[in-house]
Amino acid sequence: xxxxxxxxxxKLFRSKSFYIWTVISIALSTLFLVVxxxxxxxxxxxxxxxxxxxxxxxTNSLIMQPENGIISMVRFFAKSPIAFxxxxxxxxxxxxxxxxEILKNVISKGxxxxxxxxxxxxTLLIASCIITALxxxxxxxxxxxxxxxxxxxxxTLIPQMLLLFFGIMTFTGLFFxxxxxxxxxxxxxxxxxxSLLLLPQxxxxxxxxxxxxxxxFCVLWFGSQFDSISNANVxxxxxxxxxxxxxxxxxxxxxxxxxxxxxxxV
Amino acid sequence: MSTVLxxxxxxxxxxxxxxxxxxxxxxxxxxxxxxxxxxxxxKTTLMRQVLGMAFPTDGIIQLFDGEPLDLARRKxxxxxxxxxxxxxxxxxxxxxxxxxxxxxxxxxxxxxxDYVGLGNTGNKTAGQFSLGMRQRLGIAxxxxxNPEFLILDExxxxxxxxxxxxxxxxxxxxxxxxxxxxxxxxxxxxxxSKIATCYGFISEGRLIEEVTAKExxxxxxxxxxxxxxxxxxxxxxxxxxxxxxxxxxxxxIIYIDTGLDRTGEFNKMLVKNGVTVKQICLHSIxxxxxxxxxxxx
Numbered sequence: 377x378x379x380x381x382x383x384x385x386x387k388l389f390r391s392k393s394f395y396i397w398t399v400i401s402i403a404l405s406t407l408f409l410v411v412x413x414x415x416x417x418x419x420x421x422x423x424x425x426x427x428x429x430x431x432x433x434x435t436n437s438l439i440m441q442p443e444n445g446i447i448s449m450v451r452f453f454a455k456s457p458i459a460f461x462x463x464x465x466x467x468x469x470x471x472x473x474x475x476x477e478i479l480k481n482v483i484s485k486g487x488x489x490x491x492x493x494x495x496x497x498x499t500l501l502i503a504s505c506i507i508t509a510l511x512x513x514x515x516x517x518x519x520x521x522x523x524x525x526x527x528x529x530x531x532t533l534i535p536q537m538l539l540l541f542f543g544i545m546t547f548t549g550l551f552f553x554x555x556x557x558x559x560x561x562x563x564x565x566x567x568x569x570x571s572l573l574l575l576p577q578x579x580x581x582x583x584x585x586x587x588x589x590x591x592x593f594c595v596l597w598f599g600s601q602f603d604s605i606s607n608a609n610v611x612x613x614x615x616x617x618x619x620x621x622x623x624x625x626x627x628x629x630x631x632x633x634x635x636x637x638x639x640x641x642v
Numbered sequence: 643m644s645t646v647l648x649x650x651x652x653x654x655x656x657x658x659x660x661x662x663x664x665x666x667x668x669x670x671x672x673x674x675x676x677x678x679x680x681x682x683x684x685k686t687t688l689m690r691q692v693l694g695m696a697f698p699t700d701g702i703i704q705l706f707d708g709e710p711l712d713l714a715r716r717k718x719x720x721x722x723x724x725x726x727x728x729x730x731x732x733x734x735x736x737x738x739x740x741x742x743x744x745x746x747x748x749x750x751x752x753x754x755x756d757y758v759g760l761g762n763t764g765n766k767t768a769g770q771f772s773l774g775m776r777q778r779l780g781i782a783x784x785x786x787x788n789p790e791f792l793i794l795d796e797x798x799x800x801x802x803x804x805x806x807x808x809x810x811x812x813x814x815x816x817x818x819x820x821x822x823x824x825x826x827x828x829x830x831x832x833x834x835s836k837i838a839t840c841y842g843f844i845s846e847g848r849l850i851e852e853v854t855a856k857e858x859x860x861x862x863x864x865x866x867x868x869x870x871x872x873x874x875x876x877x878x879x880x881x882x883x884x885x886x887x888x889x890x891x892x893x894x895i896i897y898i899d900t901g902l903d904r905t906g907e908f909n910k911m912l913v914k915n916g917v918t919v920k921q922i923c924l925h926s927i928x929x930x931x932x933x934x935x936x937x938x939x
Contacts, residue, residue, distance in 0.1 A: 383739060478728070480720075481743075484722070486713065486715035487712075
């Protein structure tokens with residue numbers, strides 16, 4: 377297993393797509409931050425506030441609250457396209473092997489498909505960690521520079537950050553599972569995007585149809601949990617609920633992955 | 643003699659289709675085993691089972707006199723169907739990646755690339771290689787880890803004559819210089835005959851015959867061919883002067899492996915005993931004809 381893992385790690389750090397998508401994700405996250413700061417500055421400019429107050433005298437002096445390094449870092453997980461960048465990288469990294477039939481070179485050396493795919497999975501989790509950590513650090517630094525405020529730590533910050541990281545790992549696992557089943561880059565990307573867009577809509581329709589007072593089906597979607605904990609006012613209960621959801625998705629993804637890999641052993 | 647590969651009653655089914663049917667073959671150390679069959683005969687399927695890419699439905703695969711299969715496969719190199727290479731990477735980078743699986747050093751990588759004639763490709767990516775160069779890169783990857791046994795599936799497919807000669811010479815050098823045992827599949831028997839030391843003929847998933855190169859040459863050598871009207875009577879007459887195992891009947895025509903200078907004597911004896919001889923001549927079978935007869939067309 378260690379040799380296969382070394383093989384995958386070496387491939388990761390020699391892979392252009394890893395560096396390209398890391399840079400793209402950082403660039404997009406920074407761009408979003410700069411645009412958000414620009415909007416904040418415009419909306420909170422004296423002239424704009426005066427113009428708004430003329431039509432609505434109850435408007436506060438600050439229309440948009442300022443962010444800071446810590447708040448931006450927490451919010452970026454939901455706001456930035458990091459999940460999309462990781463998705464494209466995962467598909468590029470994995471489908472390259474399928475398209476070039478690389479697996480047969482590794483299998484013929486006495487390694488099972490299960491071992492190979494577990495090594496790929498761990499490698500991709502490491503890659504996601506690196507991409508996410510770099511994004512978080514740069515978002516923190518840029519936001520601090522723009523707003524001139526690091527922000528203050530709060531009680532649930534560290535568990536929240538760890539859970540958000542775990543959420544990204546779960547996204548990675550989902551993408552990897554899909555890629556293993558579909559085996560081709562373009563269809564996997566299309567299915568993922570459609571799922572991310574259509575699944576929340578489908579759950580909303582179920583809500584509307586069933587009209588249950590005490591239950592919202594949208595909480596079943598992993599992405600909704602992710603969005604709900606990507607802000608500063610998060611409670612321990614919300615974190616616990618998100619943690620349970622992420623763990624369940626992680627386990628289901630792992631099981632489906634192993635089953636589909638075992639089916640390839642014909 | 644030590645065996646590199648031995649299979650016992652190997653069966654492989656995909657759904658209801660039996661693609662490997664009771665195959666028992668043996669490859670001895672040092673052999674270049676030519677595995678011959680039509681397209682779709684089951685050559686690649688058998689190789690995939692030996693390499694662990696597919697699992698037999700039934701039967702046993704024994705490698706290196708019974709070593710555990712996952713450890714034994716570390717001593718095998720293979721090139722199955724098209725070479726599996728990273729097209730956006732150079733020859734060296736391709737080798738470097740797979741070297742992690744075999745603990746091969748940079749020096750070993752460079753030596754192997756020089757050996758197969760790819761030492762000077764520099765940063766040229768594998769996607770820009772010719773088919774022959776990609777085949778040689780595939781063989782180079784298969785040589786990582788100093789394998790004792792190489793399995794090559796149709797390595798000369800699609801190559802021009804120069805490419806075919808290069809691959810053929812490479813196989814012979816590796817067998818001679820490094821003592822590597824080969825299993826090479828092909829439907830081009832004429833090319834295989836220039837390197838193989840023994841053959842296995844496969845048809846519709848069944849191993850029809852295993853024969854050494856020497857035995858095959860003898861079977862394809864000159865013999866007396868007699869077309870006549872009463873083969874059974876002729877055989878009983880001929881067996882008085884020729885050993886019975888030298889006389890063969892095929893589609894109403896008699897073939898005799900000996901007595902190439904006694905055709906007149908045979909003719910006279912048969913005519914004297916009332917057998918009408920339509921034609922008597924010397925005949926040799928081409929390898930292709932032997933192949934077609936064995937695998938059936």
